[in-house]
Amino acid sequence: MTDLSVVEICAGAGGQSLGLHLAGFHHKLAVELDPTAAQTLSVNLQRLQPDDDVSEIVKVGDVADDDVWEPEKYAGKATLLAGGVPCPPFSVAGKQLGSADERDLFAWAVEAAGRMQPEAVLLENVRGLNDARFAGYRQAVVDRFAALGYTAFWELLEAKDFGVPQLRPRMILVALRPQYVEYFAWPEKSAVTRTVSEVLGNLMAANGWRDEYLAKWMTAADKIAPTIVGGSKKHGGADLGPTRAKRAWAELWTDGHGLADSAPGEDWQPENHPRGPKLTVEMVARIQGWLGEEYRWDFEGRKTSRYRQIGNAFPPPVARAVGESLAQALTRTQKSTAVPAPRRVHDEVYRLLRDRDEPLTAERIQQLLGSTMTIEKITQRIESLARDFTLEVQSRGGRRTYRLGEWKAFRGQDDHDRHLAFAEAKIRAKVS
Incomplete structure (x- = not known):
């Protein structure tokens, strides 16, 4: 595989786009909901891919x-499907509604991969997706990819480990066709940590x-920044995050x-600005990884x-590092000495309920797993599963039984609530 090309979904303003370009990938398509972010993407892709008709690439x-x-x-037509699908369903700053959001x-992105059949998939999301709350969700993703x-x-991965001066932990999913697995390794961390x-x-x-x-600011800011956040259109103008982030700043x-x-200029006085100076948009872009001419955007x-375009982006250096690891795998230039460990089970309760057709009590689940997991812990897992999957609950002999049903997540179903929510959003947009 020498033609490294990518279809990117939920592309935003192009943080992942730039990183993948620097890793050797050529865009066949980039889809973004926000018109202004899409315009940013179009302007820059036209510079990076001057021989292409960008109006046919950016949708x-x-x-x-x-x-x-x-x-x-x-x-x-493309070797890689990539995207930074929306974070609010999994963010600890929100309600972590998961499939109900x-x-x-x-x-849906997993099913899109099934429809498109690329050689590899790269999806990025917030750290909250790694919480125990979403163990069943992660397991369902891994299992569906296997199918x-x-x-x-x-x-x-944390941005600070790849030359970006902020924490920004992110959950990264990579899915590969079997013939590329032995050539893949997660990117190595940078030896140097940069500060604000x-x-x-x-x-x-x-x-x-x-x-x-x-001089005072240089000393105080000789640290890694907290995670930059993009914020919400519902909550006013730009600032650097919630209360905890402001305390860190x-x-x-x-x-x-x-x-x-x-x-700040010569007339800047600390008595008028006791919190210190504010950052400019250009400064925030640097903290997000747009550093130097190579990363011009x-x-x-x-x-x-x-x-908001900057704050919601996948830092380009991190995207580049993961992209280079994918490029090495897809070109099969050298076998990896650090292939990720065999897939671990994220949620054994989910796997057991998925594979058993009969209803099970928590006690029976504990017995079948042969583990030391307590009944209380099993019940907690089941409660979390009920938020992302339909669960049939009945009573048998005074004990509850559970049978796993459909994944509630939107995968393209014609009757899913997402369609109604988007229709209502369009109506509100027209009215306003």
Whole structure:
């Protein structure tokens, strides 16, 4: 496999797009719901792929709408399906509704891979997806990929380990056709950890900020930043995150309550800005991994829109590192000495209920697993499963029995609640 090409879904403004481009991948398609982010993507892809008609590559709309694109039409045309599907269904900052959240597209992306049949799949999401709450969900993803002919691996990667000066832990899923597995390894961590003052010092000094204040800030900000967040259109303008994130920024003598239009100048006084200076959009982009000319990216839209595009992105250096690992596997240039360990079971209770047709009590589940898992723990697992899967619950001899039903997640079903939610959203948009 020498033609490294990609179809990217939920592409955002292009953090993953740039990383994959630098890893050697060529875009055949990029789908994004937000028009301004899609415009940012179009402008930059036109520069990176000047011989292509970008208007045919970047599509604006709901990625699950067959009128926008059909996965089957890209079968055999792209080696990789990639995407950063929406995070709110799994984020600890939200309600972690999982399958009950109409924005959940993870299961749909797995089915899209089945329709498109690429050689590999790369999906990125928030750390919350690694919580015990979603053990059954992760197991269902891995098992479905296995049924489609892929070996899937989960890994938690942090941006700070790849030259990006912020924490930003992310759950990464890679699924490969069997012939590529022995060539794959997760990317190695960088030997150098970069800090906020290291990457922003020249920008903070650009407008003649007084030396004593700059020196104080350089010392305080010689740390890794908390995770940059994109925020929500429902909650006003741009700032650097919830209360806990603002406290973390305060420790860097940086004001997380909004963004500045420019760096501090000679007339900047600490009594007027006790929280410290605010960051500009350009500074936030650097913290998100757009570092230097190699990672040049031009953002369209007004300040808040540009900030959200940046804050919601997959840091390009992390995407590049994972992309390079995938490129090595897909080209089969060298067998890996660090192939990920064989797939571990994420949720044995889910696997047991999935494979048994008869209803089971918690005590019977404990017996069949032959484990030391307590009845209380088994019951907790079942309660979590009930949020993402239909569960038939009955009473037998005074004890509850459980039988696993369908996955509630949206996978393209015509009768799914997601369709109604999107229709209502379109009506609200027209009214407003």
